[in-house]
Amino acid sequence: MGPGNSSSLSRTLRDLRRRKVFRVAGAYAVTAWLIVEASSEILPRFFEADWVITLIVILALAGFPVSLVLAWMFDITQDGVVRTRAVKRRSDEVHRMSRRGIDFVIIGVLLAIVVYLLNTPRDAVQPDGEQSIAVLPFVDLSQDQDQEYFSDGISEQLLNSLVAVDGLRVAARTSSFAFKGKNEDIRKIGEELNVATLLEGSVRKDGNKLRITAQLINVEDGFHLWSQTFDKEMKDIFAIQEEISSAIVDALKLTLIGEEPTRLAAGSPNIEAYELYLLGRHHWHTRTPEDLEKALVLFEAAVASDPEYALAYTGIADSYLFLDLYSDLPREESIRQAKAAVAKALELDDRLAEAYASLGLLRMHSSELTAAELALRKAIELQPNSSMAHMWLGSVYMDTSRLGLGHKEYREAYMIDPLHPVVRLNLSQALAAMGRDEEAAKHLQFWGTQNPDSAKGEMYMAYLDLTYGRIDKAVERMHLALAIEPENADVHFMLAQAYATLGDFAGAESWMSKGLALQETDDSGEMTKHSNYRFDYHFARGEFDAMERLAADRLGELPNWRTAALDHKQRVSLVWPGASSILAGDYAEGIEILGRAFEKSHSPMGMEPESVLAVQGLRAYAYKKLGQPAKAAEILDRSVEFALAAREEGWATPGVSSALAVVYACQERFDEALAELNSAVDQGWRNYWFTVNSPVTKDLESHSEYQRTMARIKEDLDLMLNRVREREATARGEIGSDDWRLAVTEQAGQ
Numbered sequence: 001m002g003p004g005n006s007s008s009l010s011r012t013l014r015d016l017r018r019r020k021v022f023r024v025a026g027a028y029a030v031t032a033w034l035i036v037e038a039s040s041e042i043l044p045r046f047f048e049a050d051w052v053i054t055l056i057v058i059l060a061l062a063g064f065p066v067s068l069v070l071a072w073m074f075d076i077t078q079d080g081v082v083r084t085r086a087v088k089r090r091s092d093e094v095h096r097m098s099r100r101g102i103d104f105v106i107i108g109v110l111l112a113i114v115v116y117l118l119n120t121p122r123d124a125v126q127p128d129g130e131q132s133i134a135v136l137p138f139v140d141l142s143q144d145q146d147q148e149y150f151s152d153g154i155s156e157q158l159l160n161s162l163v164a165v166d167g168l169r170v171a172a173r174t175s176s177f178a179f180k181g182k183n184e185d186i187r188k189i190g191e192e193l194n195v196a197t198l199l200e201g202s203v204r205k206d207g208n209k210l211r212i213t214a215q216l217i218n219v220e221d222g223f224h225l226w227s228q229t230f231d232k233e234m235k236d237i238f239a240i241q242e243e244i245s246s247a248i249v250d251a252l253k254l255t256l257i258g259e260e261p262t263r264l265a266a267g268s269p270n271i272e273a274y275e276l277y278l279l280g281r282h283h284w285h286t287r288t289p290e291d292l293e294k295a296l297v298l299f300e301a302a303v304a305s306d307p308e309y310a311l312a313y314t315g316i317a318d319s320y321l322f323l324d325l326y327s328d329l330p331r332e333e334s335i336r337q338a339k340a341a342v343a344k345a346l347e348l349d350d351r352l353a354e355a356y357a358s359l360g361l362l363r364m365h366s367s368e369l370t371a372a373e374l375a376l377r378k379a380i381e382l383q384p385n386s387s388m389a390h391m392w393l394g395s396v397y398m399d400t401s402r403l404g405l406g407h408k409e410y411r412e413a414y415m416i417d418p419l420h421p422v423v424r425l426n427l428s429q430a431l432a433a434m435g436r437d438e439e440a441a442k443h444l445q446f447w448g449t450q451n452p453d454s455a456k457g458e459m460y461m462a463y464l465d466l467t468y469g470r471i472d473k474a475v476e477r478m479h480l481a482l483a484i485e486p487e488n489a490d491v492h493f494m495l496a497q498a499y500a501t502l503g504d505f506a507g508a509e510s511w512m513s514k515g516l517a518l519q520e521t522d523d524s525g526e527m528t529k530h531s532n533y534r535f536d537y538h539f540a541r542g543e544f545d546a547m548e549r550l551a552a553d554r555l556g557e558l559p560n561w562r563t564a565a566l567d568h569k570q571r572v573s574l575v576w577p578g579a580s581s582i583l584a585g586d587y588a589e590g591i592e593i594l595g596r597a598f599e600k601s602h603s604p605m606g607m608e609p610e611s612v613l614a615v616q617g618l619r620a621y622a623y624k625k626l627g628q629p630a631k632a633a634e635i636l637d638r639s640v641e642f643a644l645a646a647r648e649e650g651w652a653t654p655g656v657s658s659a660l661a662v663v664y665a666c667q668e669r670f671d672e673a674l675a676e677l678n679s680a681v682d683q684g685w686r687n688y689w690f691t692v693n694s695p696v697t698k699d700l701e702s703h704s705e706y707q708r709t710m711a712r713i714k715e716d717l718d719l720m721l722n723r724v725r726e727r728e729a730t731a732r733g734e735i736g737s738d739d740w741r742l743a744v745t746e747q748a749g750q
Contacts, residue, residue: 132195134171135159137180138212139202151203152177153278154212158199158244163385171195172387172417173285190219194418197225208233214244273306280315289327295319310352313345317358321365331365338362353383360392367567372396387417391426398430401609403649406430421450425460433608435652435683437468455481455488462494466501467653469684472720474498476727489518493533500540501687502721503714512537535576542693544583551577561596571597572607579618583695587622594619609646610655613639617662621696624666632666639663654685662696674705681709688713 135158140151156173163170171193179189189198201214215227230243269277280298283291299315306312317338324334342362345355356379363372376393379386394409407430413423428443441464448457458481465474475498481491492515499508512534531550538546554577555561558570566574578593594615616639623632643660657680664673677700688710691697700706 131167132169132171133162133197133199133216134176134189134193134195135162136189136198136200137177138200138214141202141204142206148282152180152282153275154203155201156278156281158214163383169195169416170385172385172420174387174423175417175419177285178419186217186219186222192419194415195219212244269302269306269309269312273302273309273312276302276305277309277312277315280312280319284315284319284322287322287326289323292319292323292326296323308348310345310348311354313341313348314352314354314358317341317345317362321358321361324365335362335365338365351382353379353386353389356382357386357389357392360389360396364392364396367569369396369400385416387413387420387423390416391423394426394430398433401646401649403430403433403646403651407434407650421447428460428464432464432467433653434650437464440464453484455485455491457481458484459491459494462498466494466498467655467684469654469686469716471498471501471686471717472723472727475724479731487518489515490533492518493537496537497533497540500537500689502717502724503689504721504724505541508537508540532576535580539583539693540689542689544580544585547576547580548584548586551580555593562592566596571599575607575611575615579615582618582622587625591619591622591626608653608655609643609651610653610659613643613656613659613663616642617659617666617696620663620666636663636667640667652683654680654683655687657683658685658687658691662694665697665700668699670700670703673700674703674709677706677709681713686713686717688717 135155138151138155140148155177159170159173159176162168175193186198190196196219198217198219199214200217201212204211210230210232212230212232213227214230216225217223218225228244276298280295280302282295283298284295296316296319299312299319302309302312303316320329320334320338320341323329324331338358339362342355342359345352345358349355356375360372360376360379363369363375373393373396376389376396379389380393383389390409390413394406394413397403397406397409407427410423410427410430413420414427417423424443425447428440428447431437431440431443441461444457444460444464447460451457458477462474462477462481465471465477475495478491478495478498481488485491492511496508496512496515499505499511515533531554534550535547538544538550554573558564558566558573561570561574574593574597578590578597581587581590581593583590598616598619616635620632620635620639623629623635640660640663643656643663646656657676661673661676661680664670664676691710
């Protein structure tokens with residue numbers, strides 16, 4: 001390189017420095033990297049669409065050369081933006097203004113992103129493009145209008161065939177069938193189901209003759225992309241479905257990857273077995289005890305007609321497992337029958353996604369959560385659009401404290417099946433655990449509108465209000481629940497818990513007495529369904545002797561609890577008896593009981609982190625009382641690790657902060673304990689009486705900040721109690737009466 005070239009390069013470098021190009025490049029690179037990194041962490045919490053993050057990366061890369069060109073050409077001065085050559089070199093003011101301008105640009109970009117995120121509805125279903133479809137229930141046009149189950153079955157089997165197409169997103173049955181019999185606008189249906197195309201049609205069956213008409217509609221403009229009529233004999237029904245599915249795929253201009261699995265190929269059923277299966281699924285989807293019994297009879301008839309029909313065996317398994325949930329069928333019997341049916345389905349077709357989903361559900365009922373996870377992941381691998389497999393897998397993750405994964409699976413189920421009430425219910429529970437209670441409430445409200453005759457909608461909302469400290473709102477919702485189901489014992493027990501939290505123990509006792517009169521024992525005859533409410537109630541009142549009596553009753557149902565092999569539900573059932581013994585001063589007995597409860601894990605499956613932390617704090621307290629500080633320290637250290645890991649997973653309820661405060665108090669880390677307690681109160685935690693009565697927090701009582709915090713809670717509870725009393729009096733027309741508790745008791749007895 002010659003002298004001239006060297007001089008030219010030096011001038012160029014000086015010009016680049018003078019024009020702030022290097023500074024702008026560095027600032028832009030750092031800012032862009034921060035934005036991309038923040039987006040990759042923040043945006044998935046709001047929606048799942050990967051294209052948003054990809055777009056941000058592309059814009060960041062595209063903006064880099066633009067920023068360099070602008071830095072070369074312009075400077076920011078006190079006179080405004082000017083061409084660089086018109087500015088005096090090395091002006092301090094230019095340097096300051098240039099730096100200030102860069103700061104403004106960075107701040108502006110960040111503010112724009114924040115505004116965008118705040119104005120983007122959370123958990124909104126995002127459009128996925130043109131390759132999406134919903135199969136609406138086909139209309140029965142048969143002369144006697146008696147083939148509805150058959151037309152529904154045709155729709156469902158077409159849906160299942162399309163699910164197998166790679167690259168095509170298919171709305172789930174529950175959501176698409178929500179529009180059955182409704183003359184809704186095409187655009188509204190597409191918007192609610194988040195699809196670009198709709199398949200609708202009709203079925204006319206006359207003896208052995210069958211006419212199926214199908215048409216594919218573009219949601220955006222209502223234009224018919226494709227339509228066709230198929231006239232066939234009943235014996236050709238499977239060929240008809242395959243023909244229609246292939247025609248739709250061609251219309252959508254998709255390319256199938258690999259061999260398309262055919263849902264109906266499993267077992268090559270005869271027509272009679274197929275019709276029985278369709279009618280069985282028609283009843284199974286309603287999920288009432290009566291319809292589940294009918295479904296089971298029909299699936300068994302299908303198997304009798306065609307013993308090689310694998311799908312019919314999955315129907316038998318699903319019916320038995322749901323009868324366990326929705327009826328009084330003993331769990332042992334449901335598991336035994338379902339196990340045989342699933343085994344037969346897999347023997348006939350080991351590539352059947354429905355069989356693996358049934359296997360996953362069976363493993364969940366058997367408390368074999370690792371095996372359940374593997375089976376459900378296999379079902380999703382074979383059929384990614386299975387909303388039930390995603391939802392059940394989410395439940396497995398939730399039961400093993402993996403909230404992040406649980407929320408992700410629930411979200412996936414929601415994207416596939418946005419109108420399914422149970423999907424929305426489960427998603428709401430995950431959101432509530434993540435501290436997103438307003439979003440959770442929206443999904444619960446949807447559940448309530450879909451189940452207006454059930455008290456559970458108001459009960460779920462009441463529980464959410466209790467969790468976030470809106471006790472008066474919770475009481476109001478429970479009264480609405482009682483208006484729907486006056487004899488619901490759970491509502492009475494929840495009211496007892498709410499009144500105890502408010503400090504009105506006379507009112508709590510009234511509701512508790514009524515609940516006890518209504519309660520029933522569970523089918524296994526082991527322990528009452530509502531004893532956990534009673535433990536809560538007596539704890540709030542500081543009645544530890546009563547808790548110990550309840551604990552003795554529960555342990556009496558597990559006479560060999562010290563030596564017998566226990567499943568995870570039995571281990572969880574030991575938690576309250578162990579805690580009760582410690583509260584009553586029997587530390588050795590409490591430690592032994594809790595040792596069985598926690599023998600396989602620091603956190604038994606199904607227990608929320610806040611419950612785990614509270615109980616582990618009691619264990620550590622008992623070890624301290626027995627003169628074993630090293631053992632107590634070990635438990636507390638593991639508890640802090642567990643709490644921090646739970647927060648990493650997304651757990652963010654007020655109870656987590658309050659329970660961690662208990663752990664820190666046991667460690668004598670009082671400043672951190674008070675900080676966590678105040679954080680819990682800010683989030684809505686209001687369990688004043690549980691804290692006052694717990695021996696674990698006694699060491700905090702001497703701290704003035706603790707006293708102020710507890711006074712703040714008590715004042716808030718008193719205000720809510722006054723509002724409850726006013727509402728009760730207004731509702732009963734008892735304003736001015738001194739005996740308002742009598743009015744509440746009378747209402748409970750109606």
